[in-house]
Amino acid sequence: TMIYKNYSFTIPQEKQVRVIIDTDAKNEADDQYAIVQALLSPKLDNVGFIAAHFGKQKGSMERSYSELEKIFDLMGFDKEGMLYHGAESALQDEFTPQYSEGARFIIEEALKDDKRPLYVLFLGSITDLASAYLLEPRIAKRLTAVWIGGGPYPVGGDEYNLWNDIHA
Numbered sequence: 467t468m469i470y471k472n473y474s475f476t477i478p479q480e481k482q483v484r485v486i487i488d489t490d491a492k493n494e495a496d497d498q499y500a501i502v503q504a505l506l507s508p509k510l511d512n513v514g515f516i517a518a519h520f521g522k523q524k525g526s527m528e529r530s531y532s533e534l535e536k537i538f539d540l541m542g543f544d545k546e547g548m549l550y551h552g553a554e555s556a557l558q559d560e561f562t563p564q565y566s567e568g569a570r571f572i573i574e575e576a577l578k579d580d581k582r583p584l585y586v587l588f589l590g591s592i593t594d595l596a597s598a599y600l601l602e603p604r605i606a607k608r609l610t611a612v613w614i615g616g617g618p619y620p621v622g623g624d625e626y627n628l629w630n631d632i633h634a
Contacts, residue, residue, distance in 0.1 A: 490590030516568035563597035596634035
């Protein structure tokens with residue numbers, strides 16, 4: 467885990483939240499800002515970052531993973547145990563998960579004996595969340611998923627992240 471502590475104050479552990487960020491970081495420039503903000507927040511215990519696929523492009527997840535590595539390197543942060551490969555593509559249907567270390571990591575972290583809440587933030591498709599849930603339905607009550615997708619609230623609608631994996 468990683469909690470940025472280079473401030474003149476600290477956040478009590480009971481006030482911290484565990485966070486996983488699932489990101490299509492190489493898709494466009496907005497995710498990099500969100501990643502850096504999360505890494506520099508003393509309230510967030512960043513437990514891991516998952517690279518997401520995007521745009522139905524072959525190799526896009528690997529490009530997102532490389533972008534995460536670049537961000538960590540530029541910030542001088544240790545990548546060991548922090549970066550995970552997500553699904554390489556969208557779900558083929560609503561019942562078959564994409565096995566990935568990212569989906570397994572979500573399950574592992576959700577089932578951990580930790581009283582602090584777990585938030586999983588999705589800055590792209592929700593393939594890894596759907597896969598994790600299909601692999602282990604018990605996680606549903608053990609995390610809060612926050613997704614920037616699906617169109618304007620409360621009615622929803624067409625939106626890029628939604629169309630990257632409509633089955634998820």
